[in-house]
Amino acid sequence: MTATDAFDRPALERLYAEVERPLFNVVYRWLWQRDDAAEVVQEAFLRLWAMRTRVDPTTARPLVYRIALNLAASRRRRAKVRRWVGLEAATPRDERHPERLMGGATEDARVRAAIEALPEKLRRVITLCELGEMAYRDVAETLGIPEGTVASRRHAALQQLRRALRDLAPQTGGTDGRR
């Protein structure tokens, strides 16, 4: 069976159903806009479909993550340039007021700032590891780096986040059930 035969419409739709949520959450940490993140997820799948004749179904999942991450990083850079040249009015409201994100609490704004402060290579690893529902091996394949590098970058990202958020008030109550 060739890649062309195997990666058909049903296979694409199955993959979408499987990864939509984790991929959306990864991309959201790059764009901080729900609509933009959902758009990027759609576009990533459309691009994957456009190149379906060259897609090996066994690598479609890391490939769509890689496409989505590149799209998100590209959009993010464009948004930065837009702000730099002074088109602040064109910036979505939530981007200008991070405290309105995800419930409007100040802690959310600080969390966002801490994630924003991560170097891109650390952010890619930590978002894929913690939100992408991927094993180190899959993250390594997605980013084209060794598994050991994934582990060390994840550790470095957590260290940096911990330093940035060390004075957050201890949280009471249960977990959200993700872990």
Added chain:
Amino acid sequence: MDDDDLIRRVFPTEDPPPGGLTRLRAHLDAAERPRRAWVPAVAGLLAATAAVALLLLPRAPEVTAPTWTAADHPALANLGYAAPATPGATPGQRTVLRPVDTGDDDVLLYWVSGAP
């Protein structure tokens, strides 16, 4: 704050906007639909344009066979474009040479005919 607590607070998960798969299907269908609609439409338009152009363009003038005779241009007889001329003179007869205008100074042709 241990790693799990940190991760839980930093990376809460959210549900994506509903209807994502439906939108993806619509995008995929839309990407395929124009291709199906375009091909016959463009082909039909081109065929119609070509037909109209053929009808409207001026026709080339009809080519008719020349009415030359070998007497006008004797060389044509050798090429098969004209019937061979009847002999201008018979053996033993006195002949007259008449130069034939060939349009080329390097080509000299004479028409040989019997003297009256």
